[in-house]
Amino acid sequence: MKIVEIREKTLPISSPIRNAYIDFSKMTLSLVAVMTDVMRDGKPVVGYGFNSNGRYGQGNLMRERFIPRIMEAMPASLLSDDGGNLDPHRIWNCMFTNEKPGGHGERSVAIGTIDMAVWDAVAKIEGKPLFQLLADRYGDGVARREVFVYAAGGYYYPGKNDDALKDEMRSYLDRGYKVVKMKIGGASLDDDLRRIDAVLSVLQDGQKLCVDANGRFDMDTAIAYAKALSQYDLFWYEEAGDPLDFELQAMLRNYYDKPMATGENLFSMQDARNLIRYGGMRADRDWLQFDCALSYGLVEYLRTLDMLHQHGWSRTRCIPHGGHQMSLNIAAGLGLGGNESYPDLFQPFGGFPDGVQVENGMITMPDLPGIGFEGKANLYQAMKALSDA
Incomplete structure (x- = not known):
């Protein structure tokens, strides 16, 4: 079991609206796909994630730091103890390697977006809605x-x-x-x-x-x-x-x-x-x-x-x-x-x-x-x- 590829694409969510601080005329987000070799219903499991509005897409950070760290890690180091699923906590630790504490800035958005896709994949591998997996x-x-x-x-x-x-x-x-x-x-x-x-x-x-x-x-x-x-x-x-x-x-x-x-x-x-x-x-x-x-x-x-x-x-x-x-x-x-x-x-x-x-x-x-x-x-x-x- 392993992650075989992680893809990211920056997409527009632009709108002429504004709040008290910013307008959204050039707003973007990052869409992520975490692709695994796990098969369910004859198809590989893919987890998806994206970041919330109000912060822009973080594709460069993902491509330059966080995605390579995951893909360069030993696949077994990213799995649960029994090897039966991905471990979001271990994947998170892998992404945060060589990151200093404090000054969270936009890297929190990049990691959070990939983390969302990982949890989507984990719940799909278990065959559960994420809300039920979390309750369990x-x-x-x-x-x-x-x-x-x-x-x-x-x-x-x-x-x-x-x-x-x-x-x-x-x-x-x-x-x-x-x-x-x-x-x-x-x-x-x-x-x-x-x-x-x-x-x-x-x-x-x-x-x-x-x-x-x-x-x-x-x-x-x-x-x-x-x-x-x-x-x-x-x-x-x-x-x-x-x-x-x-x-x-x-x-x-x-x-x-x-x-x-x-x-x-x-x-x-x-x-x-x-x-x-x-x-x-x-x-x-x-x-x-x-x-x-x-x-x-x-x-x-x-x-x-x-x-x-x-x-x-x-x-x-x-x-x-x-x-x-x-x-x-x-x-x-x-x-x-x-x-x-x-x-x-x-x-x-x-x-x-x-x-x-x-x-x-x-x-x-x-x-x-x-x-x-x-x-x-x-x-x-x-x-x-x-x-x-």
Whole structure:
């Protein structure tokens, strides 16, 4: 048993949308295929992975460092003790060879993308959905097949007025979502409050709004928004300041006693630990958004969950960023609080397998081997084009 080839291709996910910090007009991602010599149903097992939106494709790092390390390793050194499957932890250690600690940067995205493909292959070799494999290996064996999801959108868009924003949010609610999210910080406070009021006007009982500043604010602006947002019953106030400005995050608790969320731009267990130690996050109400596809993959995410447990946090306070099926499987298999969803953006990489519907803010995981990419026809078409090339 061995990995026979790893392929990577950089693909566009460009869009004219913008948040408070960046536009997505030139956004890319890396698509990876980990090809093995294991046969299932007469075909070799191939694991697939890709990185989340907001960070660009990392093909050069993969081709120059991480893929060669895997391919140059002795195949047996990358297997489980019984030789019956690939070992994601050993493959991760192989990729991290000769890498200094700290300064995680974009290498965490490159490793996380390959790690996703490895886990997809591992679950397929075992003939299980990844969520069930995770429940068996790291949980109590019982997968939580129903997963809470919220609809992320509300981006700034040329010519998009309040009526268009309301129509967008209605479309998510009509598709079964109970929680929706919009961007703030890309306009003045008064304009953003008007936009928030517009969205709140279309919500019904039991429906909630999140707002996301994408790390745009300095201390004074973050506090000004916190005071203004306190009049609303929001699901959360997200990433007010720079992701590594833990003092700013800690200070906000003095001005905003309702739920806050952050963490999507922290790319290691160590950075996540510093947030918990120094960021003033409150385990009874706040939300953590670490995204495995951007932060060294599931191997590192397991370390992060262990750290959270040691600091008295429940994994149910984790709702990952990214809107991808990898985090859906982690949520179902390891009992997270839910997952982000992009109903209309970053296609074909966002969303669920075909036929999966949102009902009352929840989706039910289908029985598909691996991560389940093969169940999403337009996504699998792009993946198969890479592995068949």
